[in-house]
Amino acid sequence: METVKLTIDGQEVVAPKGELLIEVCEMSGIYLPRFCHFRGLTAQASCRMCVVRVEKMPKLQTACSMPVTEGMVVTTNSQEVEETRAAMIEFLLSNHPVDCPVCDRAGECELQDQTFGFGEDRTRSIFEDKEATLERQISPFMYNDPQRCVTCKRCTRVCEEWMDEFAITTVNRGSHTLISSFGGWVECSDCGNCVDVCPTGTLLHVPYKYIARPWDLMQAPTICNFCSDGCSILAGTRSEKLVRAVARDGRGRTGGGINHDFLCALGRYTVDFVHCRERVDRPMVRRGDNLVPTTWDDALAYAAKQLSDVKSSHGGPATGVISAGRLLNEDQYLLKKFATETIGTPNADFYHDEDEIDLAAFFKHGTPPIATQGHVQNADAILLIGSDPNEENPLTAFSIRWAVRQKSARLFVVNSMPSRLERQAEIALRVREGSEGAFIGALLDENAIKNAADAMSVSADDLGRMRNALRESGRVAVVFGDELRGAALEGLAFLEEVLAAPTAEVAETARRTHQDALARQVRSTNSTNKPAVNENPFTAIVPLPTLEVAAEPPAWKSKFAFVPLLRYSNSLGAFLIGMESSRSGGLSTHAMLNGCGAEIQALYIAGEDVVGKAGEEGAAVKLQLAKLRFLVVQEMFMTETARCADVVFPATSFAESQGTQINNGGQVQLVRRVIPPVSQARPDWMITNSLSRLMGRDLGFQSQVKQVFAEIAGRVEGFSGMSHSRLANEGPLQVLTGSSAPGGLDRDDISKRLAEMIAGIDPAGSTDNSEITAKAGSRLHRRYPLITRYSAMLTSPEIVSDGKRMTPVIFPA
């Protein structure tokens, strides 16, 4: 990292070249007050709080718009600077309502904090008529009190730059400026980032309104359980109830994770499922048609006896163990160990559909290097195949956008569905439904371009250009969804060899050509073409090196790195632990369900609603389950599957369990327990442990989950050297540190299979050419079956069942 030397308040400071003065001051321990400055957003310099005196410049300068240069002399603590800050605070307070007693933000309000730190304790403004406007709700999740606004415009910038939604904007002029949207009601994906970054109580979370005061709140960082990105959330609890989850609190504290200040609607607004009334609170046992509550001892004993009976009468393999993809590593490990040692069955699998990424295929030819969010943010080129990260992996979508915006990364999109990320793409190909795999065929073999283009119903020229661009790029992050299957998925491992890293000159020329093209691009926000990147000319001059100040970007060990957009928060963990049919050599989940009453006589289902997940085939699955001799379900809610069970064990949610999970970047992260178990629920691993002991096999763990992880670290490949305390102190640790290249013989086979696949694509298949990109959040209801009072607002269709309105629950599944 190149550095410069400058002087701040008489002290010499060494700083990264090009870094903003405000960040450099903070790194040196001098906190400059600010409202409009926010790392990751374009510089604005409108609040005038961060003014400092820079030698040789006539007026006070804003530190947030000033990159440091060699020999700069800065004064931040003179009387002139202090008076100006106090004046700015006084200006802001002159129209600010005295709402602190009733404002949610009090106690963690940046305006309060900066007034105390830099303002004066008197006011000269005696207004008869402050511009009072009533507080109003402007979206299902946002309250807005316009009078509290300091017009820092963090919210509008976040919506434009991080989310690319432009849902919220400023209206009116001058001192009548308000934050609103045209029509008054904000139509957006409800990510809530705008509420988190707001320094005052202007934007507030609806579910959290009047629930707690910050000094009543205990906050602990944990990891979100909804998608495979693995964002950290700061979970706020009050009296041992989980009341909110945010990316950052009003003091700027975050969960310290890979997502920095970013979070999506799911991570933020759906935590109310934890305390919802529908949770299973006690163990239940079937008596006839009903499930009746009982004690843990009884339920465990009963289950143990029945499972032992099945084992002795039909043999070990007659029992299957199915886990949910969201269960933590420790839970998965216990289930696997239980299956192998206690039951003696190879039929252990985590629930995954045919239309999810088949990790076995992905890893078939070695271990392709996995990309973390940091890699995506620093890639030269990003290839997005299939999926829609805006919907399903919002942090990845954010990283892609960030890379394009801040680093001029080249984005290439191949998808059969409309996606908002196409707006940032250099080339976006909308392909025939189901033909994304053909793209891999074209990448691996130049001669296959024509056939692949036809199969995908795109032009061979565009396809060729994309292939060339990827060939000449230095570091490429390939982000892919479940549209890649079979040979296409396996073929990814061969990209490194076929589109090998270019020589330094080729890469440099390509980079220069691209920069040149960007420099020629006429920028306009209102053109009907997709808008160009980096609208604000100032961003072009000061690109942010990394999202974290003075952090080094991660190292790339190869040209390609992959982000498999897995469906569940711990799919990769389940796979690596061995809780997956191809790894354990047994039947897959669907095979087990099909074999109910035949090969499979008993099932132990942990955390998964197999009936609900089957959608329209749910009735058929139910019938299958009815054929079992015995069904044990450990669950949070009385799902359809739980209703079929003979024994239901209440399990904890992510907020009540401690453990680890692995995200789609191969990072192991610590999930912390933030509240004690609700009612009589117990952690999944503990239930399995107790069950095993009662069946006569002590799996070796007492009562501490870190013992489980210690054994994982000792026994499972990729986890060596890890421990809970290391994770707690050092942050995420990378699993799968090795990467191996595929063997040569396999490549011809892949090419052949790919050619067959391309030939087999139905030319009559349709292509979705719609302009309108899906409103973010519109497909959520397809993945998450049920909805709570608040999370109901995330999706539109009403859920009606049996003629009455359900109060169902959205929870990670």
Place this chain on the structure above:
Amino acid sequence: MTRVLTTRFDLKGQACDLDVYLGSGGYQALEKTLKEFTPERVIDEVKKSVLRGRGGAGFPTGLKWSFVPKESKRPKYVVCNADESEPGTGKDRDLMRYDPHLLLEGMAITAYALNGAPNNYIYIRGEYWYIKEILERAIAQANERGYLGKNILGSGFECNIYVHPGAGAYICGEETALLESLEGKRGHPRLKPPFPAVVGLYGGPTVVNNVETLMAVPWIILNGGEAYKALGTEKSGGTKLFTVSGNVARPGNYEVPMGYPMSKLIFEDCGGIPEGRKLKAVIPGGSSVPIITADEADRCNLDYESVAAIGSMLGSGGVIVLDERADIFESTRNLTHFYHHESCGWCTPCREGTRWLENVFDRMHRYEGKPGDIELLYDLADKILGKSFCPLGDAAAMPVQSAIDKFRPDFERRIKHNLVQIQAAD
């Protein structure tokens, strides 16, 4: 006296017609430029002329043009700032409605000087809708006859001009806010650096000049930069069109050479103050500059340096004359209301400060001023001055401070505890 800008004013609008314009020597400068000048020479002549930006800032025009890089990846633009909104200024209105072709010619020459700017814009204030029509007709005529458009006069040089109306925002007269508005966004100013000459409209190098500045260019081409400079003073070349308003017998637009004595303009050209009243104050450069007393006006010459020397600014040259009946408190209150109304709301001091200023002024207007209010006004203005994002904040602050400095009794009258004494005296 040599006239540069108002030579066709006597034609009372007939020069809007292309043939009349041509008949009175029009488009000769453009022809001369295309035939005899290189772009560098044009900039050189303009530098020698000491022509300075007539919109108010007075930045040397030739120097501004020279900041534009010769080669550019993005297209270059010439943008004419016709958003004349400075209170007291009405020169551009008459310039455009009496001699629109001169503006077009000036813009075309400027586009040539920048080494090629095919598409150029006139950002005209929305309230001048009727002048927009005049300009559009002139452009259409010029396009038709080959004085604008592709291949001007067979030279191969291309210059298109489009008129874009504003929608009633004074802030859009600030050059970067103008560019934002032209691009279709909210009219907020941009961070400088980068300056528009390097990164401007749609990211390309852009020269933003006032109407009057651009309309001086043809004369400079035809007569040389030295000759233009000789009309004025050493540091302020040429002539300027002043709008005189207020308590004078003959308000209007007057073209005078730089360095002309202000008292001569007011008392001779404009016929002095009616009914023999005495001069009290003058606002020399449009409302955004410090107000000056009658004594200071007496000693003042109309060029950038001289006005600065007596503590004010030449600005846009909107001379507002106030006689002894004027209540400077009320006039300043009027201005403060204007700045509050026009503040764009981007930065804290201007947005909140102008609001607060107006509030205090209103209180004092009702004779409910509290002791300390004058000091409060002065301090608020002090806290806006130099701390705002763009000069609008300064423009709001300077009139207040100068008015209190020089006409304090008018303010004292409004403080409540003084009222009794005033009423007793009256």
